[in-house]
Amino acid sequence: MSRGIEMLLLLLIVALWLGRSGAYSVPKATVKVNSPKGFEVSIPDEPGITLFAFHGKVNAEMDDLSDQTWATDIVTSRNGRWTYHNRSHKLQQGDVLYYWTTARYHGVDYHNYNQRYVVGGGQGANTQRIDARGSGGGHQPIVVNGQPTINIYVA
Ligand SMILES: *[C@@H]1O[C@H](CO)[C@@H](O)[C@H](O)[C@H]1NC(C)=O
Numbered sequence: 001m002s003r004g005i006e007m008l009l010l011l012l013i014v015a016l017w018l019g020r021s022g023a024y025s026v027p028k029a030t031v032k033v034n035s036p037k038g039f040e041v042s043i044p045d046e047p048g049i050t051l052f053a054f055h056g057k058v059n060a061e062m063d064d065l066s067d068q069t070w071a072t073d074i075v076t077s078r079n080g081r082w083t084y085h086n087r088s089h090k091l092q093q094g095d096v097l098y099y100w101t102t103a104r105y106h107g108v109d110y111h112n113y114n115q116r117y118v119v120g121g122g123q124g125a126n127t128q129r130i131d132a133r134g135s136g137g138g139h140q141p142i143v144v145n146g147q148p149t150i151n152i153y154v155a
Pocket residue numbers: 070072085086087088089090
């Protein structure tokens with residue numbers, strides 16, 4: 001075999017390998033809690049996605065992949081998003097939605113396991129910890145999720 005063909009083959013193998021192991025990962029889902037009830041979990045559409053699946057449970061971690069309250073396959077995208085929409089379930093402030101998602105991308109299923117969303121918690125980004133000092137000198141940690149709208153007076 002000539003050196004040129006050898007190089008070409010090597011490049012081809014590397015290209016195939018890169019293509020297969022693909023840097024693809026399921027886009028991070030957006031969770032939207034509707035009022036007075038209902039919620040949506042969605043990912044943006046992109047060429048190559050033909051299915052989106054949502055698996056979830058509230059306030060308890062899923063022990064295995066079949067342990068869930070919701071397991072739904074979405075087979076069409078709407079308005080540029082793949083959306084699981086539940087119109088009846090009411091999520092309460094402080095509820096934790098444990099979920100995992102699947103995207104079928106060019107015929108291969110990719111999963112995004114161990115996701116969680118805290119209702120009203122801005123996914124944890126907004127959590128504030130206030131260390132108030134009680135009259136006895138002790139510390140009283142108060143954890144506020146979301147936008148704190150409370151006044152705290154410490155005697
Ligand atoms: C919404 O959630 C409820 C459980 O709270 C379930 O019974 C219902 O099937 C869900 N709806 C959809 C569209 O998944």
